[in-house]
Amino acid sequence: MRPLLLGTFAFLMFTIIVLPSLIVRGLELAGPVPEPPREEAAGLTLGVFQEQTGEIVEMPLEDYILGVVAAEMPAEFEEEALKAQAVAVRTFALRRLKAYGGQGCEKHPGADVCTDPAHCQGWLSREEQQQKWGLVNYPRFQEKLARAVNLTSGLVITYDHELIDAAYHSTCAGHTEDASLVWGQEVPYLVGVPCPYDSDSPRYTDEVSYPLVEVAARLETQVAVPAAGGVGIAVDMAVLEESETGRILKLQAGEKTYTGREVRERLDLRSTKFRWELEGENLVFTTLGYGHGVGLCQYGANGMAKEGRSFREILQYYYRGVAIEALPGT
Structure with missing residues (x-):
C-alpha cells in the first residue's frame, strides 16, 4: 500500500507543480518575437521616406537596420554574413544621416534615407517580413536577424576614421569591380578583389x-x-x-x-x-553576376562565412584598408 500511496503523491505533485511550469516554459519559447535591438546608448533615429506611402517616418536606427537586412539579404544566410551586412547597412545609413553631417536622401530632401533599393536601401516592415518569409519561418528569421544586428550594435566601417560609402551588391561573378570604373570616382577602399566565394549564387x-x-x-x-x-x-x-x-x-x-x-x-x-x-x-x-559589382558581394560574403570567416574578416576583405570601429557612446 505504501508504494501505491507514494506513487499517487508523486503523480499529484508532478501534475500540480511541475507540469504547469513546463507548459508556461513552452509558451515562453513559442512566445512573441523579441523586439528589434535599439541603439540605447546613442539614441539615434533617422527619417526614412517610405516609397509605398510617400511619408517620412522617424524610427530608431537599429530598427531600420533590421528592416534593411531583411530586405537586402536572404535570411537563410550564415550568421557572420548577416552580421557583415548589418554593419554595412549601419555605415551606409549613418554616412547619410543629417545629424552626423550627411547630405540625407537626394531623391527626397526631407529624409535621411528612402526605401528605394535603387537609390538608398530596401526596407521591410514587420508585416512585409511576415509576407516574405511566411508565418512559420517569420519568428525564427526575425530572431536570427535581430541577433545579427544586436551582436554588431554600434559597429561601423571606417577608412582613416571616416565612415565609408559601404556599397554592396548581390553577386559579383568571380571578381568585384573598382568604383572608379563604375561611378567614375576613385575610392581607395572600393577596389576590385577576386571572389571565388559566390559560385553557388542562383543569380550567378x-x-x-x-x-x-x-x-x-x-x-x-x-x-x-x-x-x-x-x-x-x-x-x-x-x-x-x-x-x-x-x-x-x-x-x-x-x-x-x-x-x-x-x-x-x-x-x-x-x-x-x-x-x-x-x-x-x-x-x-x-x-x-547581379548588381554593380562594387564593394561587398553578398553571396561571396555567405561563401566566406561558410568557410568559417568572421564578419570582420569578410568586411575587411571586400572593403580594403578599413577598420571596424564602435560609434562613440555605444
Whole structure:
C-alpha cells in the first residue's frame, strides 16, 4: 500500500507543480518575437521616406537596420554574413544621416534615407517580413536577424576614421569591380578583389531575350543591318572597352555609343558583364553576376562565412584598408 500511496503523491505533485511550469516554459519559447535591438546608448533615429506611402517616418536606427537586412539579404544566410551586412547597412545609413553631417536622401530632401533599393536601401516592415518569409519561418528569421544586428550594435566601417560609402551588391561573378570604373570616382577602399566565394549564387548567370525591334527602341538606334553578302541580318553592336573583370565599359550600338551601365539600365540586365547572340530576330543577352559589382558581394560574403570567416574578416576583405570601429557612446 505504501508504494501505491507514494506513487499517487508523486503523480499529484508532478501534475500540480511541475507540469504547469513546463507548459508556461513552452509558451515562453513559442512566445512573441523579441523586439528589434535599439541603439540605447546613442539614441539615434533617422527619417526614412517610405516609397509605398510617400511619408517620412522617424524610427530608431537599429530598427531600420533590421528592416534593411531583411530586405537586402536572404535570411537563410550564415550568421557572420548577416552580421557583415548589418554593419554595412549601419555605415551606409549613418554616412547619410543629417545629424552626423550627411547630405540625407537626394531623391527626397526631407529624409535621411528612402526605401528605394535603387537609390538608398530596401526596407521591410514587420508585416512585409511576415509576407516574405511566411508565418512559420517569420519568428525564427526575425530572431536570427535581430541577433545579427544586436551582436554588431554600434559597429561601423571606417577608412582613416571616416565612415565609408559601404556599397554592396548581390553577386559579383568571380571578381568585384573598382568604383572608379563604375561611378567614375576613385575610392581607395572600393577596389576590385577576386571572389571565388559566390559560385553557388542562383543569380550567378541569367539570360534574357528581346526582339531586335525592341532593342532598337530601347537603345534609340537601329541595331539590325544586312549581313555580309546581303543574305540575312546582322547586329551592329560592338564592345569598345571593357574592364579586366569582363564588365563592359563602353559599347557601340548602331550610330550611338553607350556606357555599359547605360545599356544595362535600358535593357534591364542584371549586370554590365554581358554578351549577346542573335537567334532569329531576337537578341539573347547572357549576363554574369547581379548588381554593380562594387564593394561587398553578398553571396561571396555567405561563401566566406561558410568557410568559417568572421564578419570582420569578410568586411575587411571586400572593403580594403578599413577598420571596424564602435560609434562613440555605444
